[in-house]
Amino acid sequence: VSGGPDSLVLLHVLYSLRSHYNIDLLVAHYNHRLRPEAAREAERVRAFAGELGLPCYVGEGPVAAYAREKKLSLQAAARDLRYQFLERIVRETNSQKLALAHQLDDQAETIVMHFLRGPSPRGLSGIPPVRGHIIRPLIEISRQEIEAYLAEHRLEAVFDPSNDKKIYLRNRVRLELMPVLKEYNSNLTLRLSQSAEIFREEDRYLEEETDRWWARLVSREGGRLLVSFAGYRQAPLVIQRRLLRRCFRETAARQEDLSFSQVERLRRWLEQPAAGKKLQWPWGVRIWFDGERIIFGQEEPVPGKEPGFPYHYLLAGPGVVELPQGRLHVAYVDKISWAEEELKELGPWTVVVDAGKVSFPLTVRTRRPGDRFFPLGLGGSKKLKDFFIDLKLPAEKRDQVPLVVSAGGEIIWVVGLRLDERFKVSAATEQVLRLSYEENKPEMV
């Protein structure tokens, strides 16, 4: 329970239904300590739980420090720590269920975000209403219905001002994109939630079908997966695709999926595979054919070198680049909304730069010998290597830091660490470009 509208309604509804369903409730609140009002909000949740006679567990943690340490965005760090806390309370209190207050609009926004990245049956399934012991009783309730419930029951929710900031992708989707999409279909939110149910079931069905083929075709030998080639060729195209993606995911050094074009490349190669030749894939995966079986194995690790690095990607204009460990978003933003105090709140994973000084295509790449830049505030240039040394960044990490480089070759941003002086926003800036980096997460919510 955050104290916001959704969680307040969830608590109130569950409280009203507690005898009907014969359930014992307890309240858990996590204080992220990111806003000055946080302590007061924790007190309000505690007081509300007290009024209802429910036990209330309040946790808190060093979100900012955790974000720095794990190289996560503030949002991702807050979510990690919050879930850790909630799961600990579930364990320690022997609770059966963990009820979360995601609602219909969250669901629709999540699906739109998946659509924007390139829709997949899994992505369009959205947020699962039930998964393990996690339940989301409000997932079919709209924001409007929640407001009406609050008014009817005279409940006063806490207002979180960070929901109004357009710096996070989810907030931009909620505040900017959803209203535009609703001009085309005012029922979109409901329709997306209904569609999610269909996609969820069809994806589950196809995964179960894949399970059956997997049981027949795939065996393990040490860390390797062996797939019967004759059996694979008999499988329908949809099953072939899902088998290949699953084999990759299970052998990769990180929980990563092959992209559509990678799956298609692999499928084409398997139309006439050359025995003996090994394919090198991202995340250390090697794939080869021994005449009878397709074999997925992990590469021997090279000390100090993670798979997937070095890399080098081009970005022709504003948009998204997928990197081995995350993705970089580049977008023009409205200058007016970038007041001085907001700039300070961007955190390490978002920067704004003077769009007039940046030339496309951008390159997003790992470091190269000789890299130099003008660290913000230093008043001069510095070797990137020395910059890393001064930061005491471990040597094996240095090859993984993404650099955003302008078409002229100047480093614009050492991602997560420092902006370049030459590209900063000034009084003369006419247009602002926002760069933001988002770590890969197994789930988007």
Add this chain to the structure above:
Amino acid sequence: VSGGPDSLVLLHVLYSLRSHYNIDLLVAHYNHRLRPEAAREAERVRAFAGELGLPCYVGEGPVAAYAREKKLSLQAAARDLRYQFLERIVRETNSQKLALAHQLDDQAETIVMHFLRGPSPRGLSGIPPVRGHIIRPLIEISRQEIEAYLAEHRLEAVFDPSNDKKIYLRNRVRLELMPVLKEYNSNLTLRLSQSAEIFREEDRYLEEETDRWWARLVSREGGRLLVSFAGYRQAPLVIQRRLLRRCFRETAARQEDLSFSQVERLRRWLEQPAAGKKLQWPWGVRIWFDGERIIFGQEEPVPGKEPGFPYHYLLAGPGVVELPQGRLHVAYVDKISWAEEELKELGPWTVVVDAGKVSFPLTVRTRRPGDRFFPLGLGGSKKLKDFFIDLKLPAEKRDQVPLVVSAGGEIIWVVGLRLDERFKVSAATEQVLRLSYEENKPEMV
């Protein structure tokens, strides 16, 4: 070949590859006679085909009259007549294939349009690259690549000014929405096309699985479908949904699908069906349970009364209402773009009204006794019944004309026939509301 960029490139590419693939080409052009330049464009296509030494068939037809007669939008009527002409040429010339010039951006726009209506696995499959003898060789080629090809080969395409008009949903998606979506992912067009391939295959696979269950469970008796109840209950949820939708589609008076919530209502009813009780569904479908089988049958037709009528729908704000035979879109539009001559070009299926005079919720309904309105240009009010009689509209059609009614009960638009005088756009209009009606079509492209 329209003479526009896409079709010109298609023709040129196929011409260049004709000996490689050993194909004979012939060119067909349909003159819609909707624009003053149309005849000149037909001549240009004919000349271009002549330069390449290819036979060229040019057809033309009364699109506007056909639209009036069949109550179609100009766009839909043009498409109907064009396809009829192309198919006739295919037959008469004994051609093997009909190549159409849909390209990657068309594909992405189609998928976005399906997404906006509520995505389904079928809808997100987009435009099929191959269906029967229709092939779309450019479906993976972007508008940008087509422009580059034209420039490289110094081909001069005809520019169709109607592509710049925002009155059609597709044009609005292309001109207004796609640029917004690409700010979130500049690669969206390609990603959507790749996703379409996945959805297409998964949908095909699930349809084939449904075929297998259908063959086991469903039998015909006269015009009825009988489904084994025990067998239905054994089927996985995804198959149950697809079976029910297919049974409905095959028994309905029109080629119509059940909506998500209708399928779910039916599924819930089938959890404990009462033998003997008959469910009434849209399009004259009756569903009942005889203790062993679920039976789908067509209602006895009531003379003069089509199923699905009368109806009555509310629209809380701008958006879309699904009607039995089509859908109504309501949206605010930029007043500046509505010059006098553009207003005349809207055709019977789109009107613009003074938003300041319209109150939400709108009602979209069929006629009721006593309905009156102020037909545009008449200078007074008139009974709707007399208006229909004067138009010589057959009695059985009068119950099917959608009426858009303001919150105060005033008729705003007799859809396809006449605007109300009170709501017309004037010099004092501050905001414009566009109402447009789109007939159900089995396919969106």
